[in-house]
Amino acid sequence: MTTIADVAKYTGLSRATVSRVINNYPHVSEQKRELVRQAMMELGYYPNSAAQSLRNQKTGIVAVLVPRLTNPFFTSIIEGLEVIAEKNNLQLLICQTKASKQKELSFLKLLKTKQVDGLIFTAIENEWSKIEPYVDCGPIILCNEYQDDATVPMIKLDQYNGSYMGTKHLIERGYKKIAFCGGGSESGLSLDRKKGFLAALSEAGIKGEDKWMFPFVYNIGDGKKVMKEILAMDDRPTAVFTSSDEVAAGIIKEAKDNNLTVPEDIAVIGFDDQAIAQIIEPEMTTIYQPSEEIGRVTMEVMIELLNNKAQSKMKMIYELPINLVIRKST
Amino acid sequence: MTTIADVAKYTGLSRATVSRVINNYPHVSEQKRELVRQAMMELGYYPNSAAQSLRNQKTGIVAVLVPRLTNPFFTSIIEGLEVIAEKNNLQLLICQTKASKQKELSFLKLLKTKQVDGLIFTAIENEWSKIEPYVDCGPIILCNEYQDDATVPMIKLDQYNGSYMGTKHLIERGYKKIAFCGGGSESGLSLDRKKGFLAALSEAGIKGEDKWMFPFVYNIGDGKKVMKEILAMDDRPTAVFTSSDEVAAGIIKEAKDNNLTVPEDIAVIGFDDQAIAQIIEPEMTTIYQPSEEIGRVTMEVMIELLNNKAQSKMKMIYELPINLVIRKST
DNA sequence: GTGAAAGCGCTAACAT
DNA sequence: ATGTTAGCGCTTTCAC
Numbered sequence: 063m064t065t066i067a068d069v070a071k072y073t074g075l076s077r078a079t080v081s082r083v084i085n086n087y088p089h090v091s092e093q094k095r096e097l098v099r100q101a102m103m104e105l106g107y108y109p110n111s112a113a114q115s116l117r118n119q120k121t122g123i124v125a126v127l128v129p130r131l132t133n134p135f136f137t138s139i140i141e142g143l144e145v146i147a148e149k150n151n152l153q154l155l156i157c158q159t160k161a162s163k164q165k166e167l168s169f170l171k172l173l174k175t176k177q178v179d180g181l182i183f184t185a186i187e188n189e190w191s192k193i194e195p196y197v198d199c200g201p202i203i204l205c206n207e208y209q210d211d212a213t214v215p216m217i218k219l220d221q222y223n224g225s226y227m228g229t230k231h232l233i234e235r236g237y238k239k240i241a242f243c244g245g246g247s248e249s250g251l252s253l254d255r256k257k258g259f260l261a262a263l264s265e266a267g268i269k270g271e272d273k274w275m276f277p278f279v280y281n282i283g284d285g286k287k288v289m290k291e292i293l294a295m296d297d298r299p300t301a302v303f304t305s306s307d308e309v310a311a312g313i314i315k316e317a318k319d320n321n322l323t324v325p326e327d328i329a330v331i332g333f334d335d336q337a338i339a340q341i342i343e344p345e346m347t348t349i350y351q352p353s354e355e356i357g358r359v360t361m362e363v364m365i366e367l368l369n370n371k372a373q374s375k376m377k378m379i380y381e382l383p384i385n386l387v388i389r390k391s392t
Numbered sequence: 393m394t395t396i397a398d399v400a401k402y403t404g405l406s407r408a409t410v411s412r413v414i415n416n417y418p419h420v421s422e423q424k425r426e427l428v429r430q431a432m433m434e435l436g437y438y439p440n441s442a443a444q445s446l447r448n449q450k451t452g453i454v455a456v457l458v459p460r461l462t463n464p465f466f467t468s469i470i471e472g473l474e475v476i477a478e479k480n481n482l483q484l485l486i487c488q489t490k491a492s493k494q495k496e497l498s499f500l501k502l503l504k505t506k507q508v509d510g511l512i513f514t515a516i517e518n519e520w521s522k523i524e525p526y527v528d529c530g531p532i533i534l535c536n537e538y539q540d541d542a543t544v545p546m547i548k549l550d551q552y553n554g555s556y557m558g559t560k561h562l563i564e565r566g567y568k569k570i571a572f573c574g575g576g577s578e579s580g581l582s583l584d585r586k587k588g589f590l591a592a593l594s595e596a597g598i599k600g601e602d603k604w605m606f607p608f609v610y611n612i613g614d615g616k617k618v619m620k621e622i623l624a625m626d627d628r629p630t631a632v633f634t635s636s637d638e639v640a641a642g643i644i645k646e647a648k649d650n651n652l653t654v655p656e657d658i659a660v661i662g663f664d665d666q667a668i669a670q671i672i673e674p675e676m677t678t679i680y681q682p683s684e685e686i687g688r689v690t691m692e693v694m695i696e697l698l699n700n701k702a703q704s705k706m707k708m709i710y711e712l713p714i715n716l717v718i719r720k721s722t
Numbered sequence: 723g724t725g726a727a728a729g730c731g732c733t734a735a736c737a738t
Numbered sequence: 739a740t741g742t743t744a745g746c747g748c749t750t751t752c753a754c
Contacts, residue, residue: 076725108504112445113747116730131467156486174438282667311671337612341641406741443731446746
């Protein structure tokens with residue numbers, strides 16, 4: 063392995079000068095600078111990043127916690143994060159939590175061990191008090207997810223309004239018996255979606271039915287299960303509000319497999335507006351979330367914090383709009 | 393920041409002893425071991441990973457290069473890689489190349505700068521000669537992808553046979569005018585798929601038509617484009633062999649949108665057997681690839697190489713089987 | 723403009 | 739069983 067000392071010896075200069083060239087510092091004569099560059103090439107020298115991290119007390123790496131990489135919504139956020147990260151010479155360390163509290167906590171250790179400079183949650187399982195102790199180790203940001211008691215920046219989408227609009231749309235179409243599929247949590251994103259849903263209902267004088275509320279529904283398989291439960295009911299809903307396009311796709315597929323017509327027999331609205339929304343038949347009405355953009359904004363805030371250690375523990379809330387895309391499933 | 397020296401001072405022991413406890417080395421009395429553990433807790437000590445990497449000359453991180461995270465086939469490989477990595481205390485560094493030669497090369501630098509111990513390609517854009525210089529920096533493995541002149545382990549799926557089986561199935565169903573959608577490369581995986589396709593054709597005495605060969609086709613949008621081209625033809629194929637379920641989904645959707653019936657007017661076969669294959673109507677005949685398994689096998693080989701520096705440059709080929717899943721689109 | 727040297731936090735010989 | 743110490747490769751004062 064060739065080190066900075068090798069380059070120094072090879073050029074007859076000191077390690078300090080070589081370092082200055084590596085880091086593009088001024089006060090090196092153009093001639094020596096070129097000499098060093100040449101030597102680095104010839105020797106195939108690359109700075110050892112562990113040594114740099116140790117010395118500089120920073121790694122240039124930011125961790126991103128996602129529940130599941132197989133969900134296109136999260137990979138799309140990552141796309142946005144990556145664009146900005148790359149421009150700023152930051153590496154993303156993508157960590158899959160599988161929605162496990164324990165895994166989440168274990169990835170937080172990356173901050174303690176200085177393996178990363180900052181950390182971004184795109185979903186969060188643990189209550190904030192468990193996360194709190196880590197905020198001293200480097201900037202933490204909540205992206206997409208949010209929690210009332212968190213003391214860090216949160217970049218969120220207007221979930222309340224999103225589900226309010228979606229639900230209102232169903233009501234305007236004449237549906238009154240509306241089921242709701244959501245996540246498990248009774249806070250943050252999940253809670254706001256539920257609130258928006260209920261607000262639209264009550265505004266129209268409709269009472270929500272507990273038996274039509276389905277929590278812990280996340281993917282295609284879950285959607286199929288929900289539809290099966292609905293099919294077994296005597297009093298079936300005529301429309302379903304879902305928490306993701308994947309869930310909606312599962313519901314639609316299962317409905318069709320049981321000879322129901324969408325939206326005549328049952329209307330379904332998705333959430334996210336991923337590719338699948340336009341592949342399935344009927345094409346899906348859904349709530350578009352600017353997932354790449356939320357990623358970009360988040361990383362911009364992260365970079366701000368990284369350069370500005372002072373304010374990293376400030377509670378800030380950025381909210382991006384969300385909108386309804388009407389297609390054929392409602 | 394609390395360091396090993398703080399723990400040493402706090403316990404009245406030496407840094408060496410503390411280090412021994414951290415790394416679970418023997419020759420420390422149970423009493424002092426407990427004392428140190430207690431102190432680490434109380435002080436909130438976590439070892440600095442940059443210092444460990446520098447000292448140990450290894451990072452415990454393996455890079456995985458994927459073209460696009462939004463393709464479920466690759467995230468599924470990652471799932472497999474991750475399972476085994478986790479068991480062996482390895483971190484994955486997931487790198488998205490966007491199928492760019494330049495990005496690929498730039499990620500290879502991670503090996504040079506010692507930011508990772510090894511690197512896995514799940515697809516490869518550059519010719520092998522460009523990669524070759526990096527094999528000295530740590531184990532490199534080709535997973536899913538392969539190249540004849542590569543001198544490293546390759547874990548591949550039997551692409552030739554997969555596309556042979558798929559094509560034969562189409563022929564047995566009575567289709568003779570068969571289009572082919574593939575990737576861009578004329579080597580490795582892409583080439584083998586083409587070979588398998590052509591072999592099945594020629595075995596049946598069918599001549600492949602150049603005008604029905606579509607290269608550089610990767611996602612839903614590409615699939616739609618291909619279908620549009622087909623629609624514009626005077627002499628249309630009656631079946632399409634595709635390189636992924638996403639492509640097939642795009643083709644099927646576009647066909648239906650133009651009032652063609654699948655498979656009566658045009659049959660379509662996918663590749664991968666992802667979730668979308670069972671969501672679309674008609675449900676898709678496709679070629680199942682054991683994507684998680686190939687990930688697991690790859691990481692097992694990686695771990696072997698990491699422990700066994702000697703043989704990391706050996707050319708080995710592992711081949712996993714692939715099989716046909718017949719549904720309704722053919 | 724350039725060099726000498728200290729030290730980032732850790733581990734592993736080697737000594738006791 | 740425990741401690742002393744050198745050094746991993748790099749950057750950054752502080753001299754000159």
